[in-house]
Amino acid sequence: MEIKTIVYVILAIILAPIAGGLLSRIDRRLTAWFQGRFGPPILQPFYDVIKLLGKDRQVVNYWQIFCVHIYLVAAILCVALFAMQGDLLMIFFVMTIGAVFMVAGAMAAPSPYSQLGAQRELIQMLTYEPLLVIVFVGIYFVTGSFKIDEILAYDRPIFLLLPLLYLVLTFALTIKLRKSPFDISASHHAHQELVRGVLTEYSGPYLAILEIAHWYDIVLILAICSLFWSTSFIGMVILLAVTYLAEIVIDNVTPRMTWKWMLTYVWAVGISLSFFNMALLYAKNF
Amino acid sequence: MSTIVPFGPQHPVLPEPLHLKLVLEDEIVKEALPTLGYVHRGLETLASIRDMDQMVQIVERVCGICSCIHAHTYCMCVEGMMGIEVPQRADFLRIIWSELHRMHSHMLWLGLLADALGMESLFMHVWRLRERVMDVAEATAGNRVIISVNKIGGVRRNMSPDQLRWIVQVVDELETELDKIKSVLTNDYTVKKRTVGKGVLTYQQAYELGAAGPQLRGSGVAQDMRMTGYSAYKYIDFAPVVEKDGDSWARTMVRFRELYQSIDIVRQLIAKIPDGEIAVKVKGKPSGEIVCRSEQPRGELMYYVKASGDKYLDRVRIRTPTFANVPPLLAMLPGCEMADVTVIALSIDPCISCTER
Amino acid sequence: MAFETKNLTKNQLVGEVLALKNQGYRLVTMSCVDLGESFDLLYHFDRETQLVHLRLTLPKGEVAPSISGVYFAALLIENETRDHFGVIFDGLVLDFGGNFYLEEEVKKYPFCKVTVGKSETAGEGA
Amino acid sequence: MGFFKDLLHKSRMKSPWLIHFDCGSCNGCDIEILACLTPVYDVERFGILNIGNPKHADILVVSGTVNYRNAKALKNIYDQMPEPKAVIAIGACGTSGGVFREAYNVLGGVDKVIPVDVYVPGCPAKPEAIIDGVVLALEKLKERQPAKETEPLVADLKKAREFYENREDRQVTG
Amino acid sequence: MLDMTATVVRNFLTKTHTRLYPFKVREVFDNVRGNLDNNIEECILCGMCQKKCPSQCITVDKEAKIWEVDPYACVYCGICVDNCPTNCLFMHKEYRKPAKVKESNQMLQLKGPEKKKKATE
Amino acid sequence: MLVPQMLGISIVLPFIAAVLCLINVPPLRSMLVIGTGVVVSLASLVLVQGGAFSLSPESIFGINPDGLIAVLDFALLFVILGISYQLKSKLVATLTILQLVPLAFLELFMKPGENMGPALYGDQFSMIMCMVISIIGSLICVYGLAYMKEHEHHLKLTASRQGRFFFFMILFLGAMNGLVFANNLLWLYFFWEVTTFCSFMLIKHDDTEVAVTNATRALWMNMLGGVAFVFGMILFRSQGLPLSLQEIITAESASKLVLLPIGLLCFAGFTKAAQLPFQSWLCGAMVAPTPVSALLHSSTMVKAGVYLVVRLAPAFAGTLFSTYVALFGAFTFLAAAVLALSQSNGKKILAYSTISNLGMIVACAGINTPAAMSAAILLIVFHAISKGLMFLCVGTIEQKIGSRDIEDMRGLMGVMPKTAMVAVVGIVTMFLPPFGALLSKWMAVEASAHLPLVVLMLAMGSALTMVFWGRWLGLIMTSVVPEKGLQAEEQSSLIRVPLVFLATSAIIISFVAPGLYSAMVLPVLERFYSADLYVAAQGMISNNIGMFALYPVFVILALGVIYAARVSSAKGFFKRGSYVTPYVCGLQDPTDSRRLGFKGPLGVWADFKTTNYYMENLIGETRISSWINLVAVGILIILLAGVF
Numbered sequence A: 001m002e003i004k005t006i007v008y009v010i011l012a013i014i015l016a017p018i019a020g021g022l023l024s025r026i027d028r029r030l031t032a033w034f035q036g037r038f039g040p041p042i043l044q045p046f047y048d049v050i051k052l053l054g055k056d057r058q059v060v061n062y063w064q065i066f067c068v069h070i071y072l073v074a075a076i077l078c079v080a081l082f083a084m085q086g087d088l089l090m091i092f093f094v095m096t097i098g099a100v101f102m103v104a105g106a107m108a109a110p111s112p113y114s115q116l117g118a119q120r121e122l123i124q125m126l127t128y129e130p131l132l133v134i135v136f137v138g139i140y141f142v143t144g145s146f147k148i149d150e151i152l153a154y155d156r157p158i159f160l161l162l163p164l165l166y167l168v169l170t171f172a173l174t175i176k177l178r179k180s181p182f183d184i185s186a187s188h189h190a191h192q193e194l195v196r197g198v199l200t201e202y203s204g205p206y207l208a209i210l211e212i213a214h215w216y217d218i219v220l221i222l223a224i225c226s227l228f229w230s231t232s233f234i235g236m237v238i239l240l241a242v243t244y245l246a247e248i249v250i251d252n253v254t255p256r257m258t259w260k261w262m263l264t265y266v267w268a269v270g271i272s273l274s275f276f277n278m279a280l281l282y283a284k285n286f
Numbered sequence B: 001m002s003t004i005v006p007f008g009p010q011h012p013v014l015p016e017p018l019h020l021k022l023v024l025e026d027e028i029v030k031e032a033l034p035t036l037g038y039v040h041r042g043l044e045t046l047a048s049i050r051d052m053d054q055m056v057q058i059v060e061r062v063c064g065i066c067s068c069i070h071a072h073t074y075c076m077c078v079e080g081m082m083g084i085e086v087p088q089r090a091d092f093l094r095i096i097w098s099e100l101h102r103m104h105s106h107m108l109w110l111g112l113l114a115d116a117l118g119m120e121s122l123f124m125h126v127w128r129l130r131e132r133v134m135d136v137a138e139a140t141a142g143n144r145v146i147i148s149v150n151k152i153g154g155v156r157r158n159m160s161p162d163q164l165r166w167i168v169q170v171v172d173e174l175e176t177e178l179d180k181i182k183s184v185l186t187n188d189y190t191v192k193k194r195t196v197g198k199g200v201l202t203y204q205q206a207y208e209l210g211a212a213g214p215q216l217r218g219s220g221v222a223q224d225m226r227m228t229g230y231s232a233y234k235y236i237d238f239a240p241v242v243e244k245d246g247d248s249w250a251r252t253m254v255r256f257r258e259l260y261q262s263i264d265i266v267r268q269l270i271a272k273i274p275d276g277e278i279a280v281k282v283k284g285k286p287s288g289e290i291v292c293r294s295e296q297p298r299g300e301l302m303y304y305v306k307a308s309g310d311k312y313l314d315r316v317r318i319r320t321p322t323f324a325n326v327p328p329l330l331a332m333l334p335g336c337e338m339a340d341v342t343v344i345a346l347s348i349d350p351c352i353s354c355t356e357r
Numbered sequence C: 001m002a003f004e005t006k007n008l009t010k011n012q013l014v015g016e017v018l019a020l021k022n023q024g025y026r027l028v029t030m031s032c033v034d035l036g037e038s039f040d041l042l043y044h045f046d047r048e049t050q051l052v053h054l055r056l057t058l059p060k061g062e063v064a065p066s067i068s069g070v071y072f073a074a075l076l077i078e079n080e081t082r083d084h085f086g087v088i089f090d091g092l093v094l095d096f097g098g099n100f101y102l103e104e105e106v107k108k109y110p111f112c113k114v115t116v117g118k119s120e121t122a123g124e125g126a
Numbered sequence D: 001m002g003f004f005k006d007l008l009h010k011s012r013m014k015s016p017w018l019i020h021f022d023c024g025s026c027n028g029c030d031i032e033i034l035a036c037l038t039p040v041y042d043v044e045r046f047g048i049l050n051i052g053n054p055k056h057a058d059i060l061v062v063s064g065t066v067n068y069r070n071a072k073a074l075k076n077i078y079d080q081m082p083e084p085k086a087v088i089a090i091g092a093c094g095t096s097g098g099v100f101r102e103a104y105n106v107l108g109g110v111d112k113v114i115p116v117d118v119y120v121p122g123c124p125a126k127p128e129a130i131i132d133g134v135v136l137a138l139e140k141l142k143e144r145q146p147a148k149e150t151e152p153l154v155a156d157l158k159k160a161r162e163f164y165e166n167r168e169d170r171q172v173t174g
Numbered sequence E: 001m002l003d004m005t006a007t008v009v010r011n012f013l014t015k016t017h018t019r020l021y022p023f024k025v026r027e028v029f030d031n032v033r034g035n036l037d038n039n040i041e042e043c044i045l046c047g048m049c050q051k052k053c054p055s056q057c058i059t060v061d062k063e064a065k066i067w068e069v070d071p072y073a074c075v076y077c078g079i080c081v082d083n084c085p086t087n088c089l090f091m092h093k094e095y096r097k098p099a100k101v102k103e104s105n106q107m108l109q110l111k112g113p114e115k116k117k118k119a120t121e
Numbered sequence F: 001m002l003v004p005q006m007l008g009i010s011i012v013l014p015f016i017a018a019v020l021c022l023i024n025v026p027p028l029r030s031m032l033v034i035g036t037g038v039v040v041s042l043a044s045l046v047l048v049q050g051g052a053f054s055l056s057p058e059s060i061f062g063i064n065p066d067g068l069i070a071v072l073d074f075a076l077l078f079v080i081l082g083i084s085y086q087l088k089s090k091l092v093a094t095l096t097i098l099q100l101v102p103l104a105f106l107e108l109f110m111k112p113g114e115n116m117g118p119a120l121y122g123d124q125f126s127m128i129m130c131m132v133i134s135i136i137g138s139l140i141c142v143y144g145l146a147y148m149k150e151h152e153h154h155l156k157l158t159a160s161r162q163g164r165f166f167f168f169m170i171l172f173l174g175a176m177n178g179l180v181f182a183n184n185l186l187w188l189y190f191f192w193e194v195t196t197f198c199s200f201m202l203i204k205h206d207d208t209e210v211a212v213t214n215a216t217r218a219l220w221m222n223m224l225g226g227v228a229f230v231f232g233m234i235l236f237r238s239q240g241l242p243l244s245l246q247e248i249i250t251a252e253s254a255s256k257l258v259l260l261p262i263g264l265l266c267f268a269g270f271t272k273a274a275q276l277p278f279q280s281w282l283c284g285a286m287v288a289p290t291p292v293s294a295l296l297h298s299s300t301m302v303k304a305g306v307y308l309v310v311r312l313a314p315a316f317a318g319t320l321f322s323t324y325v326a327l328f329g330a331f332t333f334l335a336a337a338v339l340a341l342s343q344s345n346g347k348k349i350l351a352y353s354t355i356s357n358l359g360m361i362v363a364c365a366g367i368n369t370p371a372a373m374s375a376a377i378l379l380i381v382f383h384a385i386s387k388g389l390m391f392l393c394v395g396t397i398e399q400k401i402g403s404r405d406i407e408d409m410r411g412l413m414g415v416m417p418k419t420a421m422v423a424v425v426g427i428v429t430m431f432l433p434p435f436g437a438l439l440s441k442w443m444a445v446e447a448s449a450h451l452p453l454v455v456l457m458l459a460m461g462s463a464l465t466m467v468f469w470g471r472w473l474g475l476i477m478t479s480v481v482p483e484k485g486l487q488a489e490e491q492s493s494l495i496r497v498p499l500v501f502l503a504t505s506a507i508i509i510s511f512v513a514p515g516l517y518s519a520m521v522l523p524v525l526e527r528f529y530s531a532d533l534y535v536a537a538q539g540m541i542s543n544n545i546g547m548f549a550l551y552p553v554f555v556i557l558a559l560g561v562i563y564a565a566r567v568s569s570a571k572g573f574f575k576r577g578s579y580v581t582p583y584v585c586g587l588q589d590p591t592d593s594r595r596l597g598f599k600g601p602l603g604v605w606a607d608f609k610t611t612n613y614y615m616e617n618l619i620g621e622t623r624i625s626s627w628i629n630l631v632a633v634g635i636l637i638i639l640l641a642g643v644f
């Protein structure tokens, strides 16, 4: 491995949670503004996490702790692999380690909320995973590779060729961000029928670890989004900003839906959008 | 193969301490059994150690949301037994406050429903609008929530012409604001997806299970206690708001349209309010039995009072609307999705504190 | 403003309630009053905002017939009355056995003027 | 180490997550607590979130009179909160039982069951008062202080029952 | 599907509606029922307030000249104020501040009301 | 290097040992089974050293082998005919006759021996298969020793029938080894039919009514494949091709005419590999004692089916038929995953997951690129290890808790911690990176990227896979913290050793996957493909479109696991934290903090209880099986019609 890659990896591992935290703070402030409120202070997400780290440890089942640490490791690993410019599909599969262990951790606790949350989380995974694979395949179609370095070497913004697939990716993003209408398995605040779903039985430092892992996750998936406009920095920033703003608006204007609706709707819409986009690509090529 | 989930008494979406034991299968509710008693205080027994004037303050705290209607109905009972004629202005003022309470209660409920739907921004928005009504209550009665304006024989506070004008201005503003969010409830695909067809209560069920208020009217039964014309309602034009479908959406629409109705009634009241005294002197002790009914935001409220000329009343019995709405709720839950439990529960606008007293 | 009531005996009650139901009446509620030696059970029915009242005077210690078979909604009211007065209803569809609102710590029937211990009477309903 | 300690203290002050339990309130206080969250008062300015789950919460906000049935739930919820934690009793009911003190099913205040750190009077307590109450409670969170001693729940229930049983006849039971 | 958008965008573009409470205190309406107080010098210790209070939180001890209210049981209804024959009871516009320890509001009358006593009788 | 001897040990020795197993002296049988296992395994390892070979035995015990095989063939078919009479199954009888007659025709009139190359041929693919069969198969047989003792104890049998049982188990191994080394299609056919017969006898072993019905179903479905096989051979001969496998796949004249018999052989493979719509025999095989299921699913029987399809793949590379095979496999992958999702019966989940994985292998054969073929071969290996392990786990668990329902496995960590740990390893190696099964899946998805419909089905299927494994993984861990740590678990070493051996090898072989690939898979592929091969270097497996950084992921995750295990160990935790009950809205039992549940209505205690979502009403087996079969039949018809 070259020195440059190692530096990238280390930078990514350090910067990702900071970026994730800041994003989450921007998210909360913007949400507050959309609701006509003032919103939390600048460093709020970090205060939250530090406070949680300083709370007493309580546990329902120690497998949970095991699982939550694996989730964190997997999330960091994904970001590192991305920084190494590895294979998109491999990163995706490594990402599922984290997701699966989060579910396993939630199921380890004998609590109805956590268990139902785990079931729903599984259904969310079921919903977004095929979509992500399709998006990656779409990228492969355009660039001829799954490897990030070669995707970055592609000389046109992928977004222009795969606008609909980008939309499909934002479905996955919404689910990963736990935003309405897909905040069915866990939510930022406990305002849902499952209390906090998969997060219900984690407390104190373990909740903090989950939160940090979640930041890594968000950064990763936003990084994947950024691949869609990798040719220019400004294009990338604009794409991400618009995407994130749209996410927040959608979060604020839609109620939470049920898992059945999510599965059928997202699969139907996502798959047809993908096929449409593929058809467009074919049409262009011939 | 089933999952058993406790729902309440402490649950973030259900603000009221009601416990439901849900038996689920793939998130479909198979059985729902309630436990009550988490708010039971036994305040009806206080009638035996508090005199009838003090009871006004106590029944007002049966429930903080439409507190003044409780006090009003209780006062109607005692006044009825003693044959007291309340000054007309007092009647009008009582109803103005009642309608303001109905408005804030409906908006509060709309916010909670939005929260149960996971639509935080609507919750925030509606509760922000609600604060306007709270300000009116605070300015006119001296307290935001429990306004303590009723007393036997009339009301304790008057409203100045300035205040009345200001109220009209506030309800006008509210009307325009409500217009802006109207389409969210009437048109929005996602909102309708979560409410339409959820928790259907047929006309027959609503009628036989004894549903009350918007729950009853949402199923097509045009019954509203205000039609009996108690207090100042006899001077006002209005017709009960009715929806046919009997689902959560219909109940939502009933309440939403009632907001407009209340705004209209407040305008009419303020246009017609007479001058004069606001209270009469009360002497003596009541005796006999009486039943009084009124319309709360959640439906029909009934007081039964028995007295025998003693210092203390013999019996104060309160039948609150949510008490009547619990059996229909239990009938609606089986077969719905777990995610809809909160929506359906909130669609009856549960008020457990008055259910259990 | 006293109101008209129709006085009934225990045996007439369910039949009369059924008749009212067939005429389209809805159960509003039931009120119970302790008269010292007996309980007054008042049933309030409504049709298009007009009320009809039935009165059953029940000597203490007797079991009242339940109307929850006719009006399901009566279930909550009868359980409540059981909690507060210790009146036992025969044929209640879902009997909370005096623990509807109250925990075991509350040992007396709070609404009764003559204090009776709860545990001794659970069987007979005095 | 001092830096981290200060940071932790600051974070605790800046991020109090609430759990609200309605322990037999008339809803007057409940809706005022909720009103704090809404735009007009917006307590998220102080990092306050209504988190709804005892395991995540720092401050337990209790409204209502506390009766025999919900006292047990209250105790359970309090026990499930990890330290450091604080309890705020809201309203006349939460602090003493209010108008209902002498009703038969009322224990009379949150402090009969769990140690209370801040009392917020009012009927209902005003949103401003609730905000003040939270600010006051933060001091307890900052440096974890040993919880105030309360007798175990069962003993308390017994005492309350005695109180109720020894009341004069004309009161309540006639 | 996006019917709420107009509203949230409007919220976004207008000023926030937040009252920045501890930093900016809004003006209180007149006649608001806040903390109960007694102008103890005017009080004739007649016990009317004690009798009328629905919460039974006032204790008047004529002998010891002590007037006491438990502000944590008081429900701020103002009935006592309405019924006080000397109008010595009054309510502040401000609410009572939260406290870490419950303390009752006890007042000892040092010197009785002057002539007024007769006038009100 | 001793190839003939080793082949003899692999193929003939089991036949002899099987007969010896019939002697009813339990200790002797145990030694026999263990001994055969060890010897056969060693032989397979020795074989690997030698590299590719081809061999035509002159005689077996002095008999002309071709003649011997022919005689045995007919003998076997007549036995089956006899059985069909016993079972009163006209279907089986018809299918047997449909084989007997054409086979006689083939033997008598079509000069089957013409231009025949070597009768036996072994390349690295055969050797991988042989290792899988010999090592995993033997472990399962060893496990079977302990299992069957308990099993017969449960059934309260007076006369042991283990002789018969192990006869067929061991025979199975020999037949499978013969199958993978056979180059002469007639030989292959013979071994093929032996596996059919063995599986029938093993499924029927308990002789209950269900067992007999299910065994019969297995028999006729596999006989259907046998019929296709025979007709395939006849067609080969009618086109003048020799009945040599190697000849067929290397034949330059992959014209449309040859496709039909290849299609028929593939069909035979599909039936054996329980592809849709033939999945029901494999699910029905669940009634057999667990070692049988383990054997059928992991190392034998179904693997024979995919082995044949994968072997034949180069012969139809680049044809439309190939694409249809890919589609067919992908559909099986998806549909079986859906069915697995709807199951709570642990063995059924395993069964459907097997079918699903086999579908993936078939799909890879259809995709027919070097990447896909690597995926197929690797998946055969890794699936065999993990699936064998999972079956043994379920069997062990069932004998302890008396249920194979995964809902009953909640909290297994508290009841049988060691087995539960092994099961966790089994599950994790089935579907999570960096383990081999997932590595193959990754290869498969990347290889299929140019076939949108296939990749879509693979993507959806793999998401479903994630769900049903994920929840199983989770619920094993569901438990309260035990008061005084975990108790030790007693277990016979005949059970413990196979479990632990398989679990460790699942991890270790995944770790050496790059080496395995270079040594065993690459040589096979290089014969047929030149471009786009994966290169394994420095622990990374990569080709021109993708790269799997196996070692970095492996190492970091391993460190993560060690770290997580340290911080979460029960002892370590209790020093630093405290135990609390789950959140149930404040309704726990205040007096007993470890009692799970809440006080519900009427003051009645409700114990904690949750279930997974099986969506019985939506995707229940009975609900959708017929639809799925219909689609599968449709694809199959198009597929076979395509080759005409």
Ligand code: SF4
Residues within 6 Å of the ligand: B062, B063, B064, B065, B066, B067, B068, B069, B070, B105, B296, B297, B298, B320, B321, B351, B353, B354
């Ligand atoms: S219905 Fe509720 S809000 Fe209305 S008066 Fe009754 S208790 Fe109060």
Ligand code: SF4
Residues within 6 Å of the ligand: A178, A179, A180, A183, A187, A188, A189, A190, A191, A192, B118, B119, B120
């Ligand atoms: S609706 Fe869900 S995501 Fe939105 S604020 Fe509430 S809890 Fe958070």
Ligand code: SF4
Residues within 6 Å of the ligand: B016, B062, B063, B064, B065, B066, B298, B320, B322, B349, B350, B351, B352, B353, B354, B355, D026, D027
């Ligand atoms: S449930 Fe009862 S207390 Fe709550 S708002 Fe309704 S009536 Fe009032």
Ligand code: SF4
Residues within 6 Å of the ligand: B061, B064, B146, D024, D025, D026, D027, D028, D029, D030, D063, D064, D090, D091, D092, D093, D094, D098, D122, D123, D124, D125, E075
């Ligand atoms: S203090 Fe007053 S407003 Fe608050 S709960 Fe008690 S009675 Fe209701």
Ligand code: SF4
Residues within 6 Å of the ligand: E038, E042, E043, E044, E045, E046, E047, E048, E049, E050, E060, E067, E083, E084, E085, E086, E087, E088, E089
């Ligand atoms: S009523 Fe007024 S004068 Fe009399 S004791 Fe009370 S405060 Fe004093």
Ligand code: SF4
Residues within 6 Å of the ligand: E046, E048, E085, E121
């Ligand atoms: S008249 Fe005098 S004694 Fe009588 S109530 Fe008034 S102040 Fe008290």
Ligand code: SF4
Residues within 6 Å of the ligand: E036, E052, E053, E054, E055, E056, E057, E058, E069, E073, E074, E075, E076, E077, E078, E079, E080, E081
């Ligand atoms: S304000 Fe009301 S509760 Fe308070 S002391 Fe006066 S009468 Fe009593």
Ligand code: SF4
Residues within 6 Å of the ligand: F147, F150, F151, F152, F154, F155, F289, F290, F398, F399, F402
């Ligand atoms: S439980 Fe297992 S060992 Fe026992 S009889 Fe059944 S299959 Fe055989």
